[in-house]
Amino acid sequence: MNRIKQLLKLKDFYLATATGILILVAWTLEKAQIGPTYLYQLFALVAVALAGGPIVFGAIRGLLARQINVDELVSIAIIASIYVGEYLAAAIVAFIMALGSLLEEFTAERARHAISALLSLAPKTASVHKDGEFVDVPIEQVQIGDTVLVKPGENISIDGEVISGQSSANQASITGESIPVDKFVGHHVFAGTLNLSGALLVQTAKVGSETTLGKIIHLVEEAGESRAPIMRLADRWAKWFTPAILLLAIVVYLLTFDLVRAATVLIVACPCALILATPTAIVAAIGNAAKKGIIIKGGRYLEQASEVDTVIFDKTGTLTLGKPIVSDVLSLNGVPNNQILQMAAIAEKFSEHPLAGAVVQKALNENFDIPNPADFVNIPGRGVKAYFDGTNVLVGNKAFISEQRIPIETKAEQAIESYEAAGKTTLLVALDNELVGVLAVTDALKDTVLTSIEQLRKIGIKHISIFTGDNPQAAATISQQIQADDYFAQMLPDAKLEGVRKLQAEGKKVAIVGDGVNDAPALATADVGIAMGAAGTDVAIEAAPICLLTDDIEKIPMLFRLSKKTKRVILQNIIFFAIIFNAAALIASSLGELSPITGALVHNIGSVSVVLNSARLIRYV
Helix, strand or coil: CHHHHHHHCCHHHHHHHHHHHHHHHHHHHHHHCCCCHHHHHHHHHHHHHHHHHHHHHHHHHHHHCCCCCHHHHHHHHHHHHHHCCCHHHHHHHHHHHHHHHHHHHHHHHHHHHHHHHHHCCCCCEEEEEECCEEEEEEHHHCCCCCEEEECCCCECCCEEEEEECCEEEECHHHHCCCCCEEECCCCEECCCCEECCCCEEEEEEECHHHCHHHHHHHHHHHHHHCCCHHHHHHHHHHHHHHHHHHHHHHHHHHHHCCHHHHHHHHHHHCCHHHHHHCHHHHHHHHHHHHHCCEEECCHHHHHHHCCCCEEEEEHHHHHECCCCEEEEEEECCCCCHHHHHHHHHHHHCCCCCHHHHHHHHHHHHCCCCCCCCCEEEEECCCEEEEEECCEEEEEECHHHHHHCCCCCCHHHHHHHHHHHHCCCEEEEEEECCEEEEEEEEECCECCCHHHHHHHHHHCCCCEEEEECCCCHHHHHHHHHHHCCCEEECCCCHHHHHHHHHHHHHCCCCEEEEECCCCCHHHHHHCCEEEECCCCCCHHHHHHCCEEECCCCCCHHHHHHHHHHHHHHHHHHHHHHHHHHHHHHHHHHHHCCCCCHHHHHHHHHHHHHHHHHHHHHHHHCC
8 A cells, every 4th residue: 555655656656657548548459440530649749748848858958968868769769669650669669668667766765765764763843841831842943952852662862861751761762772771860862763661751952953863864865875886887878878879779770661670679789787787776775774784874985884894893882882881890708799799889880980880780780789988089090998887898900909908819910810811800898907809890791792703704804803902911801802803902093093994905905993082093094984873972973984873783784785776776776787688689680680669678688687586685684
């Protein structure tokens, strides 16, 4: 039903329908010999005017602009058919061209539908708090800072921050992930996503085209209009092809004095399949990627991604979770692990350091109570001092414990050395000036990293590297875990930029995956820059030509698979349908084996085959 509605919206549908009816009437009048001859010819000429008129006007516009296009070929063929008295043939040629245009437009519309459908997800009105009550107003009237009520089951109309209530949201329209995400006070919500279970009060941050959804739609529409290098090559070839075919038609006529045969040559030789070969595939692939939360800003980036042989990963937040976790608790002097962890969490409770947060979170995961310490002192770069239940608690690095003149026994020294060799950070815990434990903190790999790296190897990525600002031990550990070809540690943004340039100088096609902010120079310099977790982050969306709206690294091999598949489809379109198929039809028409009608059918079979072949990319996984 939706496809029928899409079809009825296309103006070419009504044009083709009217032309088809006129041709059917003309054919019936001719075959049944009803009325004078000019009657069926009149119906045929009206059909030619309806379907052929736009083609002829297109040819005239092209000539006035001093541009030769395919409309000239079809126009000459139609006029030649009328000249030799083949009125019905001229009408059928025009009708078949209109029908082909309709099928192409319909299939292209289906490819764009995945994007345009996103527009309908954002409600046209919002329930805004005004003068002590909530009033429904058009979304255009919602202002930044307004409080919006979102009821369960409603699509969210704005980007903003939850200020009251709790719920869960289906963010598939933004991230491509259908698993609901819990929303509490302080969490961000996005326009176009579905509020599921509870009412939310949201403070408006962005409206309309400024929302993440609005930016995504704009970027994808813009991407569909950008031209890949292979597309420009096809256009240049088509530009020279048209005069060559005109010359061939003249030669055929001079050799055979058969104007109908020459007209057929013009019809079958139109390079429509060549012109459609690339843009139809690009639009379908970009639409598919957008549904999966991958925003590709242009066809050229999709094409470049298919040629990548080297992928550079930033470590923190890309390969790893981006937040530290306590991985090990070592007990010293017989103090139980749970006591060490609980006392450390109490001491760190008021610290804002990420490592302190990891300790507190670990204790919460173990269901420990974490009361407030009676006293708390934070020593930047060292650790914390706290007092709880009659006990002095110290938590910090080795230098901090040494400064407090607390002995560090051999077992602790060996553990510290072992943990740090594995790329972990250590925190020492002392109670009443006695060292009682060592905590090891690490930034763990994401669950899907290893399978994603394996998939990248399988699809032809030859070199995988890690660029990180972290210490060499941490970089080496992650590199070993994912079996990277090399790694570079303690890199500032300019060093990452130089690293990309060095690899490019070696002849490698380089993609870099980063956070889109700190890695911006390298993202802009690489052949393909990919920003991860860009949803809701304007800087990230602008920083890289390709954006992943989630932190799901599995989308990286998915992107490269899609790019390679797209290139294969484009080559299939060009080689099989635009060159081999058209060449065979051209030879057949030159030898007189095709009439203008069958020539038009054959021509459109090639064009529609290109569109249908490209449409496979819409559902490619």
